[in-house]
Amino acid sequence: MPHRWTRQIIVTLSCVALALNGCSLRCWRLYDCPDPPAYKEDLIAKYAGRGLTIEDPVPNVCEDDFLPSVPVSPDTPVTGEVSYRNISLQEAVETALANSQVMKDLGGVLRSPAALATIYDPARVYTDGRFGEEAALSAFDASFGASAYFEQNDYGVNNVTVGQNGLFKQDYNNYQVSLQKKSVTGATFTLRNVTQYDNNNQEASFITNPFVFGQSWTNYAEAEWRQPLMQGAGVMYNRIAGPDGEPGFANGVLVARTRTDISLADFEIAVRNLVSDVENAYWDLYYAYRDLDAKVEARDNALRVWQNVQANAGQGRRTADQEGQAREQYYRFESEVINALHGRLLPRSQTNYGSSGGTFVQTGGVRVSERRLRVIMAVDVNGHELLRPEDDPPVAKVKFDWDAIALEAVARRPELRRQKWVIKQKELELLANKNFLKPQLDLVARYRLRGFGKDLWGYDQPQYDNAIQSMMDADFQEYQMGVEFDMPIGFRRGHAAVRSSELALAREKAILREQENFIMYGLSNTYGEIDRAHQVMEAQFNRREAAYAQQRAVEASHEAGFAPLDLLLEAQRRVIDANILFYQARVDYAQAIKNVHFEKGSLLEHNNIHMAEGPWPQKAYDDALRRDLNKRRALTNFVINDAWIGRKKQNEFPLEKSDKPYKSTPIFEGPAFPETSEAETLPENPLRQEASPTPSVQPASMNLPVSSDRPAVIEASSDQEVNFGDEEAASDSAIWISR
Structure with a gap:
């Protein structure tokens, strides 16, 4: 028989246990740096053993390990020859994917860090304690x-x-x-x-x-x-809204799964944008080297002319105004060489100027462009070796089939796939809210x-x-x-929830139509940009050849005493302008090809990057196989159809008012990528052999963690593992995502 004192002892012990547990909320978490400051040592000794500690998913970063080396400036003394690190485009992409936990946009890390995509986002959405799939399943x-x-x-x-x-x-x-x-029946x-x-x-x-x-x-x-x-009855309702659903709020298993699929689409978009930005930065750096090369050549030619004018002036054959004119051109090119080497903080390749993948803008110089590539590759910003692109922009003429890439863009763009999942979520919420119109x-x-x-x-x-x-x-x-x-009289809340869901569904469908139109707009721009860029590249090459021919003729005439100095200096300026515009046209053409793959949704596959979720239960594979067989009997499509709830009709929401809608079209039977014609290789300049300059600057440093002879590996959160690499081709990259 219980005794009164026994009950009082139990109550007292319970209160003491709760009080001690409350004290554990006062906890201290200190960074585990090698040499912590003295005040941190005092805190560690004072609060040792008091309270809980938080296990971080990634190790803490100490400030001493984070500080980069000193950047190089024009006043940095030269201590030897500059060392270079040749890097290919594939290696740059592979390194960026291997080192990037945050899919960074230059500047966005500081402006809007909450909007950045990371490798943890899909697993974070999946394990969300409020709206994740496990949280929805926990209701049962x-x-x-x-x-x-x-x-x-x-x-x-x-x-x-x-x-x-x-x-x-x-x-x-x-x-x-x-x-x-x-139970799932309610x-x-x-x-x-x-x-x-x-x-x-x-x-x-x-x-x-x-x-x-x-x-x-x-x-x-x-x-x-x-x-x-x-x-509240029925399997469908409880899978959509959950057993604790309310009007206007659905948090069932199906809705939670659509949130996960939306996060996976967001992650794919972020990876694609990162790959596109890496390629943009790579070609920006290529152009910066070529721009510096042309300006160094022009400066050396101007110096040679100035020296000749000075020598002839001593013999009374040239006037003082010619010497000043030649000296002015030399210092003009010298200032441009300094800017081309160290760079000015100018805009980089800009996105969403008629092309989502980026439009080339003349960069600010080698050093600035090289640091930009290092930042997006997530390596040391100021390295001891200068990165130097070893790949050249393509010159072969590429021709895409418009009908094929238009169908492929509508079917493969992750933005459209994401929006379709949003529409599916709104359709599910509408079905759940209609249940609240019942007593x-x-x-x-x-x-x-x-x-x-x-x-x-x-x-x-x-x-x-x-x-x-x-x-x-x-x-x-x-x-x-x-x-x-x-039964509520009138079902006011239920009717309001249904109407709100109908308006939300109509909104998302309207956004999908506008996204399809905008994708066609961007694809049209990039489709025309390829032909324009290739024709301009050929014209600029011919212009460069003509400029060099004129320079040779003017130099010979000037040496013979027939051509004035003004004509020679003008010929040199024409040569440098033709060189710069030619390499700009080559970069424009390379980015135009890349942007076509960007717009039609094949940029990741073009770079041999693949995304896949981890293993599911065997029952999930069996259900997926059964549904896939049922769909194949109905229609073979680019896109794997979603659940059979609220399927859109084939002719609903066409892209434009025509008899040829882009929706629900058969699968494209052609090649995955368009065939290219034979390479129309542009000959090198006969006057000079192109080589990367060796400017007199302080050597920099960089240790790339990934080389072309082994695959790259990245560690993600505890709920997600991402590997980059290919066992058969070490230089290729692949992404594997498992939750």
Whole structure:
């Protein structure tokens, strides 16, 4: 029999345990740096062993390890020859993917860090404690509950039959254990066991009746089943809204899965944008080297002319104004060489100027462009080796088939796939909200076994001597069946939720149509840009050849004394302008080819980058195979059709008012990438052999963690693993995502 002091001890120990647990919230987390400052050592010693610690998914970064080396400036003294690190475009992309946990946009890391995509986002959405898939599935988990209450009642009433002459005293304990489970049909199953102890001074308890005691135990076990018949009923509703859904808020398994698919599409978009930015930065650096090369050549030619003018002026053959004119051109080219080498902070290749992949803008110089490439590759910003592109922009004429790439763009763009998942989510929410237009009608059934006795437990005792034996003998059996009905008058909240879902669905469909139109706009621009860039590249090459021919002729005429100095200096300026514009045209053409793959959604495959989720349960593969077979009987399509809820009709929402919609078209049977014609290689300049300059600057440093002879590996969060590389081709890159 419980004692009053026993109960007080239990209550006291519970309060002490809660208080100690509350103190553990005062915790300190210090960075584990090799040499922490003195004040951190004092804090560690003071708060050692006090409270909880948080396990970070990634190790802490110490400030000393983060500081880069000193950047090179024009005043940095030269200490030797400049060392270069030749890097290919494939290696630059591979290194960026291997080192990037954040899909960075230059400047966006500081402006809007919350909007940046990272490798942790898909796993973070999947494991979200509020809206993730595991959180939605947890609503159907079994729940175990237990409670214990101890009461001491002492009161008086105006009734001599209560207690002793109206004074009632009672020790009452109530212990309860329950197990509850919600099913996907909306039903709730409950198993419950209740034990009650009652010791009171009721005078009727002390009569000679052998079945009435001063103290008694009551124990009963019951099973309860509650099944909604209208509102909240059905497998589809509970998978969409969950068993705790409300009007306007659906957080079921299907909705949570669409959120995960949306996050995967966002991650794919971020990876694609990162690859595009790496290629843009790579060609920006290529152009910066070529620009510097042309300006160094022009400066050297101007210096040679200036020296000749000075030598001839001493012989009285040239006037002072010619010497000043030649000197002015030399220092003009010298200033341009300094800017081309160290760079000015000018805009880089700009995106969303008619092309989502980027439009080339003349860069600010070698050093600035090289640092920009290092930043986006996530390597040391100021390295001891200058990165130098070893790949040249393509010159072969590439021709895409418009009908093929238009269909491919609508089918493969991740932005459209993401928007279709958003539409699917809105369709699911609309179905769930329509369920709240029904009244609530629940069927309730309960069965209970009761036991009563002087003690709680015993063996081979007389009748009603212990409650457990009485319950097992099924002396007392009870059941209950009934229905509960509840209906709001007018269903105002339900109608508002349905209307809001209809408007949200219409909005997302309108956005999808505009996205398709904008994709066609960008694809049209890039389709025409390829022909324009290639024709301009050929014209600029011919112009460069003509400029060099003119320079040779003017130099010979000037040496013979026929051509004036003005004509020679003007010929040199024409040569440098033709050189710069020719290399700009080559970079424009390379970016135009890349932008076509960007617009039609094949940029990752073009760079041999593949994305895949980790293994699922075997049942998921079986269901996917069965549904895929059913879909193949209906239509072979580029896009794997989603769930069969609210499928869009084929001719609904065409891209433009024509008889040829882009929606729901058969799969493209042509090659994955367009065939190119034979390479029309442009000959090199006959006057000079192109070579990367070796400017007199302080050597820089860089240790690339990834080389072309081995695949790159990146470690993601505990819920996601990403590997880059290919076992067969070490220079290729691939992405594997597993949750």
